[in-house]
Amino acid sequence: MDAAVGSLREVKVPAKPAGKIRMPPVVSSDAPDFVKNVTAKIMAQQGDSVPVSGMPDDGTWPTATTQFEKRNIATEIPVWDPTVCIQCAQCSLVCPHASIRVKAYDPAVLNQAPATFKSADAKGKEFAGKKFTVQVAPEDCTGCGLCVQRCRPSTRPCPARRRST
Numbered sequence: 001m002d003a004a005v006g007s008l009r010e011v012k013v014p015a016k017p018a019g020k021i022r023m024p025p026v027v028s029s030d031a032p033d034f035v036k037n038v039t040a041k042i043m044a045q046q047g048d049s050v051p052v053s054g055m056p057d058d059g060t061w062p063t064a065t066t067q068f069e070k071r072n073i074a075t076e077i078p079v080w081d082p083t084v085c086i087q088c089a090q091c092s093l094v095c096p097h098a099s100i101r102v103k104a105y106d107p108a109v110l111n112q113a114p115a116t117f118k119s120a121d122a123k124g125k126e127f128a129g130k131k132f133t134v135q136v137a138p139e140d141c142t143g144c145g146l147c148v149q150r151c152r153p154s155t156r157p158c159p160a161r162r163r164s165t
């Protein structure tokens with residue numbers, strides 16, 4: 001303990017940042033006024049500065065605002081492997097941030113999909129002839145790993161593996 005105390009050094013903290021990196025705006029300039037004036041302040045930990053008059057009178061929150069709330073905080077995101085997925089949708093069910101979605105759809109829509117878009121033949125007779133995709137929204141994912149832990153085949157080959165971003 002004496003050695004630790006003896007090794008303590010004061011760290012000088014500059015009065016202002018010396019680096020040239022600047023934080024980007026919290027939300028896009030295309031965001032609606034409510035998002036800029038209320039949601040963005042809350043996201044920036046400045047919610048206390050939002051006046052009561054800035055909040056909706058009836059307490060309802062404008063819809064379609066999550067499209068402007070992209071935190072990009074995950075250091076790892078799940079990766080779907082369609083070759084071993086049993087299409088149980090448990091990964092989507094457990095995701096606390098609705099960041100992972102499953103969908104069965106008409107194969108024709110794949111004509112306009114990028115070459116890297118993954119799909120598989122949908123399982124189950126009610127989806128005969130359909131294609132199936134598990135899609136992660138990387139900007140919304142927190143990297144918590146719950147989907148990977150819940151994925152049943154992940155105890156064997158792992159359909160929802162984690163990948164560093």
Ligand code: SF4
Nearest residue numbers: 095141142144145147
């Ligand atoms: S890692 Fe967590 S936040 Fe990301 S998709 Fe899986 S369950 Fe959702």
Ligand code: SF4
Nearest residue numbers: 085086088089091151
């Ligand atoms: S939990 Fe695993 S097996 Fe089930 S749909 Fe998601 S990736 Fe596929």
